[in-house]
Amino acid sequence: MRRRELRLALVCYGGVSLAVYMHGITKEVWKLSRASMRRHHQLPETLPPADDSEAVYGALLAALAPNLDLTVSTDIIAGASAGGINGILLAQAIATGQSMEPLRGLWLEGADSDRLLDPVGASSSWSKLWAMPLIAWTNRHGLGLGEMEEPEVRTEAAGKLSRLMRSRWFTPPFSGAMFSGMLLDAFAAMAATSPTPPLLPDQQPLDLFVTVTDYHGSAVRLALHSPAEISETEHRLILGFQSAGAGPDGARHLADAPALAFAARATASFPGAFPPAGIGEMDAVLAARGDEWPGRAAFLAGAFPRHADPEKVALIDGSVINGRPFGPAIEALGHHRAHREVDRRFVYVDPRPGMHAERAADGRSPGFFATILRSLADIPRQQPINDSLGTIEALSARVRRLRAVTEGMGPQVEAAIEAAVGRRFFLFAITPERLAEWRSKAQTEAATRAGFTYASYAQLKLARLTESLSQLLASMGAGAAEPLRVRLVAHLHEEGLDKPAQAQGKNGAGSPFVLLLRQFDIEFRIRRLRFVIRRINALAAAGLQPAAMAAVEALKAGFYSLIDIHLGRRNPARLAAHAALDGIDLTDPAAALAGLAQALDLRALDTESDRNICALFAQPMPRAVRRNLLNAYLGFPLYDIATLPLLAGDGSDEFDEIKVDRLSPLDSPSLAHVGGTKLQGSRLNAFGAFFSRAYREHDYLWGRLHAAERLIDIVASATANPPDLVPFKDAAFRAILAAEREQLPHIAELITRLEAALASSAPRSAGDGR
Numbered sequence: 001m002r003r004r005e006l007r008l009a010l011v012c013y014g015g016v017s018l019a020v021y022m023h024g025i026t027k028e029v030w031k032l033s034r035a036s037m038r039r040h041h042q043l044p045e046t047l048p049p050a051d052d053s054e055a056v057y058g059a060l061l062a063a064l065a066p067n068l069d070l071t072v073s074t075d076i077i078a079g080a081s082a083g084g085i086n087g088i089l090l091a092q093a094i095a096t097g098q099s100m101e102p103l104r105g106l107w108l109e110g111a112d113s114d115r116l117l118d119p120v121g122a123s124s125s126w127s128k129l130w131a132m133p134l135i136a137w138t139n140r141h142g143l144g145l146g147e148m149e150e151p152e153v154r155t156e157a158a159g160k161l162s163r164l165m166r167s168r169w170f171t172p173p174f175s176g177a178m179f180s181g182m183l184l185d186a187f188a189a190m191a192a193t194s195p196t197p198p199l200l201p202d203q204q205p206l207d208l209f210v211t212v213t214d215y216h217g218s219a220v221r222l223a224l225h226s227p228a229e230i231s232e233t234e235h236r237l238i239l240g241f242q243s244a245g246a247g248p249d250g251a252r253h254l255a256d257a258p259a260l261a262f263a264a265r266a267t268a269s270f271p272g273a274f275p276p277a278g279i280g281e282m283d284a285v286l287a288a289r290g291d292e293w294p295g296r297a298a299f300l301a302g303a304f305p306r307h308a309d310p311e312k313v314a315l316i317d318g319s320v321i322n323g324r325p326f327g328p329a330i331e332a333l334g335h336h337r338a339h340r341e342v343d344r345r346f347v348y349v350d351p352r353p354g355m356h357a358e359r360a361a362d363g364r365s366p367g368f369f370a371t372i373l374r375s376l377a378d379i380p381r382q383q384p385i386n387d388s389l390g391t392i393e394a395l396s397a398r399v400r401r402l403r404a405v406t407e408g409m410g411p412q413v414e415a416a417i418e419a420a421v422g423r424r425f426f427l428f429a430i431t432p433e434r435l436a437e438w439r440s441k442a443q444t445e446a447a448t449r450a451g452f453t454y455a456s457y458a459q460l461k462l463a464r465l466t467e468s469l470s471q472l473l474a475s476m477g478a479g480a481a482e483p484l485r486v487r488l489v490a491h492l493h494e495e496g497l498d499k500p501a502q503a504q505g506k507n508g509a510g511s512p513f514v515l516l517l518r519q520f521d522i523e524f525r526i527r528r529l530r531f532v533i534r535r536i537n538a539l540a541a542a543g544l545q546p547a548a549m550a551a552v553e554a555l556k557a558g559f560y561s562l563i564d565i566h567l568g569r570r571n572p573a574r575l576a577a578h579a580a581l582d583g584i585d586l587t588d589p590a591a592a593l594a595g596l597a598q599a600l601d602l603r604a605l606d607t608e609s610d611r612n613i614c615a616l617f618a619q620p621m622p623r624a625v626r627r628n629l630l631n632a633y634l635g636f637p638l639y640d641i642a643t644l645p646l647l648a649g650d651g652s653d654e655f656d657e658i659k660v661d662r663l664s665p666l667d668s669p670s671l672a673h674v675g676g677t678k679l680q681g682s683r684l685n686a687f688g689a690f691f692s693r694a695y696r697e698h699d700y701l702w703g704r705l706h707a708a709e710r711l712i713d714i715v716a717s718a719t720a721n722p723p724d725l726v727p728f729k730d731a732a733f734r735a736i737l738a739a740e741r742e743q744l745p746h747i748a749e750l751i752t753r754l755e756a757a758l759a760s761s762a763p764r765s766a767g768d769g770r
Contacts, residue, residue, distance in 0.1 A: 002067065002068050002069065002341070002540060002549075002553060003068075003069045003070075003071075003341065003553070003556075003557070004068060004069070004070050004071075004341045004342070004343055004718060005070075005071050005072075005073065005341065005342045005343065006070055006071070006072045006073075006343045006345065006714070006715065006718045007073055007074075007075055007076075007336070007342055007343070007344050007345065008029070008072070008073070008074040008075070008076075008345050008347050008714075009074075009075070009076035009077075009078075009329045009332075009333075009344070009345065009346045009347070010026075010029065010074055010076070010077045010078070010079075010087065010090070010347050010348075010349070011078050011079070011083075011324065011325060011326055011329055011346060011347070011348040011349070012026070012077070012078070012079035012080070012082075012083025012084065012086055012087045012348075012349045013079075013080065013081075013082075013083045013319075013323060013324055013348065013349060013350050013351065013352075014080045014081030014082050014083055014084075014268075014317070014318070014319035014323045015081070015082045015083065015351040015352060015681070015686060016081070016082060016270060016681070016685075016686035016687055016690075017082075017111065017681040017686060017687050017688055017689035017690045017695075017696075017699075018082060018351040018352065018679060018681040018682065018686060018689070018699065019081075019082030019083075019085055019086060019107070019111065019268070019681075020107045020108070020111055020681060020689050020696045020699045020700050020703070021351050021679055021681060021689075021699040021700065021702065021703040022082060022083055022086045022349055022351060022703060023086055023089075023103060023104075023106075023107045023700060023703060024699070024700045024701065024702065024703020024704040024705075024706075024707060025086075025349055025663060025703045025704075025706065025707040026086045026087070026089065026090040026100070027100050027103075027703075027704060027707075028053060028703075028704055028707035028708050028711055029074055029090060029707065029711065030090055030093050030094070030100045030199075031052075031053050031054040031057060032054075032057045032072055032711050032715070033072060033073060033074055033094060033199040034050070034054050034196060034199060035050065035054045035055075035057035035058040035061060035072075036057075036061060036070075036071050036072040036073065036199075037196065037197060037198075037199045038050060038054075038058060038196075039058060039061055039062070039071075040071060041197060047196055048194060048196065051739065052735035052736055052738065052739035053704070053708050053732045053735050053736050053739075055735065056708075056728055056731045056732040056735055057711070057712075057715070057732075059728065059731070060712060060715060060716070060723075060728045061715070063723045063728075064715075064716075064719055064722070064723075067719065067721065068718070068719045070715070070718055070719070072715060073094075073199065073200050073201075073204065074090070074094060074199075074206075075200060075204055075205065075206050075207070075336055076206075076207045076329045076332050076333075076336065077090060077091045077206075077207070077208050077209070077329075078208075078209040078210070078211075078325040078326070078328050078329040079209075079210050079211075079267065079318075079325065080210065080211040080267060080317075080318035080319045080322060080323045080324070080325050081267055081268050081270070081317050081318050081319040081323065082268055083349060084210035084211065084263070084264065084267030084268060084318055085183075085264045085267065085268050087208065087210060088208065088210060088260050088263060088264045088267075089103060089186065089190075089264075091206060091208040091241070091243075091254055092187065092190060092254055092260060093190065093199070094198065094199040094200060094206055095198055095199075095200070095206050095243040095252050095253065095254040096190075096195055096198060096251070096252060096253070096254065097195035097196040097197050097198050097199065097252075098190040098191060098193050098195045099190060099193035099194070099195070100190065101193070102186070102189035102190060102192075102193065103186055103189070103190070104700070104743060105189075106182060106185070106186045106189075107696060107700060108693065108696050108697060108700065108743075108744075110182045111689065111690060111696060112690060112691075112693070112696075113174075113690040113691055115178070115182075116174040116175060116178060116179060116690070117173060117174060117175065118171075118172070118173060118174060118175035118178070119175070150694070152694075153692045153694055153695065156691065156692055156693070156694075171275075172272060172273055172274050172275045173273065174273050174274045175274075176265065176269070176274050176275045176276075176277060176281050177281055177284065177285050179265055179268075179274065180261055180262070180265045180281060180282055180285045181285055181289070183260075183261040183264050183265060184257060184258070184261045184285065184286075184289070184291070186261075187257040187260060187261060188257070191257070198243075198252040200243075200252075202245055202246060203245060203564070203567065204336070205242055205243065205244045205245075205335065205336060206242065206243040206244075206254065207240070207241075207242050207328075207329075207332040207336075208240065208241040208242070208254065209238050209239070209240050209241075209325060209328040209329065209332075210238070210239050210263050210264070210266075210267040210318060210325075211236070211237070211238055211239075211267060211318030211319070211321070211322040211323070211325045212237045212238075212239060212263075212266045212267050212269075212277075212315045212316070212317075212318045213235055213236070213237065213315065213316045213317060213318060213320040213321050214234070214235050214236070214237045214313065214314075214315060215235070215276055215314040215315065215316050216312075216313070216314055217233035217234055217235040218233070218234055218304075218306040218307050219231050219232070219233060219234075219306070220232055220233075220234045220306065234306075235321060236321050236322060237315070238322075238325070238328050239263045239266070239267070239303055240328065241254050241255045241259075241260070241263075242254075255295065255299070256293065256294060256295045256299075258282060258286060258291070258293040258295075258296070259293075259295060259296075259299040261282070262277065262279070262282045262299075265277045265281075265282070266315040266316075266318075267317065267318040268317060268318075269315060269316045269317050270316075270317045271316050271317055271320065276314040276315055276316050277314070277315045277316075278311075278312075278313060278314055278315070279300065279310060279311045279313065280311060324348070326346070326348070326391070326392070327391075329346065330391055330392065330395070333395075333658075337526075337563075337567070341533070341537050341556075343659070343718045344657075344658045344659070345658070345659050345660070345661055345714060346392060346658060346659070346660045346661070347660075347661045347662075347663055347714065348660070348661075348662055348663070349663045349664070350662060350663070350664045351664065351665070351679060351681075351682075352664075352679075352682055352686070353662070353664045353665070353666050389660060392658050392660060395658055396657040396658050398646070399657050400657065401646065402643050402646055405642055405643060405646070406639050406642075406643065409638065409639060409642060410631075412638075413631060413635035413638045413639065414631055414635070416442070416445050416446065416449055416635065416638055417442055417445075417631055417634050417635050419445060420438075420441040420442045420444070420445035420634075421437075421438045421441050421442065421634070425438060425630075426623070426626060426627040426630055430613075430614045430617050430618065430630075431614060432607065432610035432611050432614055435610045435613060435614060436606070436607075436610055438634055439633075439634060440509050442634040442635065442637060442638075443509070443637045444503075444508050444509050446635075446637035446638045446641060447503045447504050447508060447637070448504060448508075449638070450638075450641050453641065454500065454503070454504060454641065455500055455501065456645065457500075457640075457641045457644060457645060458500030458503065458513070459500060460644060460645055461517070461521065461524070461644070462492075462498055462500065464523065465516075465517070465520060465521055465523075466485050466488045466489055466492070467481075467485060468523060469484075469485075469488060469520060469593075469596070470482070470484035470485035470488055472570065472572060472575070472596075473586050473592055473596075475572040476572050476575060476576045476581075476586060477576070477586070478586035478587055478592070479587060484587070487587070487589050488589050488593075490589075491589035491590060491593070492516070492589075495512075496512060497512050497513060497516045498513070499512075499513055500513055502514065518602060518603065518606075519593075519597045519600070519602060519603075520593075520596065520597065520600065520602070521602075522566055522569065522570050522600065522602060522605075524640065525566055525602070525605075525606075525609075526563060526566050526567070527636070527640060527644075528633065528636040528640075529559050529562050529563050529566070530563065531632060531633075531636050531639060531640075532559055532629060532632050532633050532636075533556055533559050533560065535628065535629055535632040536552050536553075536555060536556045536559075536629065537556075539552060539625060539628065539629075540552060540553070544625070545622075547620070548621055548622050548625055551619050551620060551621035551625070552621065552625060552629075554616070554619060555616050555617070555619065555621075555629070558612065558613075558615075558616040559616070561612075562609055562612060562613070565605070565608075565609075566605070569600060569601075569602075569605055570600065575596070575599045575600070578595075578598070578599035580595045580596075580598035580599045581595040581596070581599050613633070617629070617630070661710070661714055663706065663707060663710045664706075665677045665678070665679055665702065665706060667706070667710055668705070668706040668709040668710055670709050670726075670729055670733070671705060671709075671733065671754060671757065673757070674750075674753055674754055674757050675750070675753075676702040676705065676706070679698075679699050679702065680692070680694075680695035680698045680699055681695060681696070681699045683695070693746055694746035694747060697744040697745075697746050697747045698747050698750065700744070701736070701737075701740055701744060701747065701750070701751070704736045704740070705733055705736060705754075708729065708732040708733065708736060709729050709732075709733075712725055712728050712729055712732065713725070730758055733754070733758055734755075734758055737751055737754055737755055737758075
């Protein structure tokens with residue numbers, strides 16, 4: 001069976017009180033990730049039983065298994081404001097295996113205006129008399145209680161809105177300290193659960209980004225032609241976290257709770273509602289609780305590298321400047337390497353698609369205050385994602401061009417291999433000695449045939465090599481990467497090792513330049529292994545007999561194992577502990593290169609790889625398939641010469657297109673006839689759910705239901721022949737309703753209507769919108 005990874009990069013928009021809806025969505029993403037982890041865990045009996053929709057996702061993955069072994073993971077998360085909070089909590093659950101179940105209380109009970117109200121700023125009850133005209137004014141202008149049709153909801157909201165408007169004027173009504181405390185409680189509740197293993201493979205990184213707005217900004221120096229340098233103020237700021245694998249204690253970590261809570265507090269610091277977030281506030285909250293922040297200094301240094309005094313920073317809502325943070329998620333793709341065939345998706349969560357379309361449709365000229373408010377707040381937050389989609393499409397277009405180049409080169413590459421090793425090489429038994437000889441001859445042939453274009457290719461390889469070596473040394477504690485790179489370049493020049501023309505000479509295979517590549521260019525070896533895997537995938541997609549398919553899938557698994565070995569060989573922790581680097585001055589290029597050459601020992605790795613590759617090719621398979629894959633392996637230097645410059649030196653070596661999926665109330669039609677496309681939190685200019693428990697329950701439930709439908713669609717789209725999805729969607733809906741009925745008493749009538757709709761015998765299809 002084919003093995004494939006469905007990798008989700010989740011981008012979560014802001015939405016004020018629609019954060020409750022987004023919690024329902026991220027909870028389903030977590031359950032899908034748990035279902036995938038469960039299927040591939042070696043000791044399933046040690047895991048807690050699958051509950052509600054998680055069991056349905058597991059059944060869906062099992063239904064795909066006869067043809068496709070699919071793993072699903074979320075390895076990139078970017079969020080702003082309300083989406084930032086939910087992204088942080090989801091990332092913590094994925095990295096640590098902690099449960100998200102305790103978070104229901106955070107949103108249903110904690111996201112209430114009375115709970116968030118700053119007690120210091122509250123006025124006496126006598127001020128209610130003058131507050132009432134203001135409430136009446138907001139109601140008359142469509143900003144208030146008139147949007148709430150339910151009498152009990154309107155009564156509840158009236159009291160809370162009155163208390164809010166009676167708060168001290170010209171100060172934020174909500175308490176930042178109380179918000180920070182609630183977030184710390186949420187992380188503590190997650191930590192108190194019985195964790196599963198992390199929801200990502202050991203070597204797969206998890207990147208988390210949340211946007212914030214630096215109120216005061218920080219100075220950045222910009223180089224121009226004239227004047228030579230200027231200084232400007234940068235207000236955009238991204239707080240980034242990464243979990244790259246198990247830590248020294250053998251467990252996987254994202255960051256300590258105070259750092260994550262501070263990031264969540266800062267990204268959702270809605271202007272006017274909350275005071276700006278600052279380090280002092282978090283320090284005071286922790287001190288009052290008797291908690292410590294062990295990673296405080298490291299967090300400040302990493303989060304605010306341009307600030308002279310990070311403790312004076314003032315951060316406001318991330319959506320002010322960047323409410324749709326595709327950018328950092330796209331940039332993170334470069335170091336998310338594939339260990340299996342990958343279907344990469346960007347899934348963005350938009351709780352209010354087309355939120356102002358109805359206002360634009362009425363054709364009325366905007367008034368004075370409406371113009372000011374929309375220009376300052378709404379319009380900057382609601383720009384379409386054309387630029388981000390264009391960037392993603394450009395990446396995919398480049399992939400298509402690279403594929404076209406490699407496919408068109410096939411006949412010329414085969415001719416070059418035949419010229420180098422003989423026309424009938426594929427008829428001989430493949431031995432490690434023959435494979436090494438063929439590979440050397442093919443690489444020499446590639447350098448010779450490339451002519452003058454080889455110089456630019458080799459210089460690019462050399463530049464990438466010095467960059468990767470300097471970054472490797474920097475990660476081992478040798479200092480900043482750029483000064484190390486400069487010294488490396490100077491050393492290679494002094495030693496005459498930076499002359500690519502040597503590879504095209506008489507003794508090209510034994511030249512100093514080629515020797516340098518053999519000692520250090522592990523990236524070329526990894527690209528070659530990945531290229532063969534892509535060729536295997538192309539053969540599988542074109543159609544093979546079952547026996548041939550089993551052979552190439554085993555071959556692919558073997559090549560992925562070789563990639564793991566190569567990735568492990570360059571692991572900084574392994575290298576730092578190697579005896580060859582013990583006591584070496586890593587800032588001295590000559591000493592560092594000599595030690596690294598011994599520690600990497602790529603010649604021994606090549607010998608080991610040759611033995612493994614020979615064993616893999618010795619498996620029974622059609623002669624045409626074996627020849628095709630041998631041509632890909634031996635001919636890779638020719639392909640690399642053509643394609644590496646097209647990669648623009650960005651470090652990406654995957655030929656996988658990127659697809660974009662939206663998750664919003666408009667994209668889940670199955671239960672639309674019962675309601676749900678209108679979220680209650682969108683009322684009161686997106687503050688509605690803060691004033692009603694029933695509204696929060698409503699949006700949370702629909703978040704789960706909408707996400708369940710869309711995630712089932714997305715999973716099924718990873719295979720060419722999905723099963724009928726209606727039974728899986730209905731099973732997920734029923735499981736969610738059963739799990740939440742006792743927890744959501746204020747919307748019992750809605751749950752009853754939903755259950756009745758699912759019990760109807762009327763036939764439905766996945767796309768009929770019913």
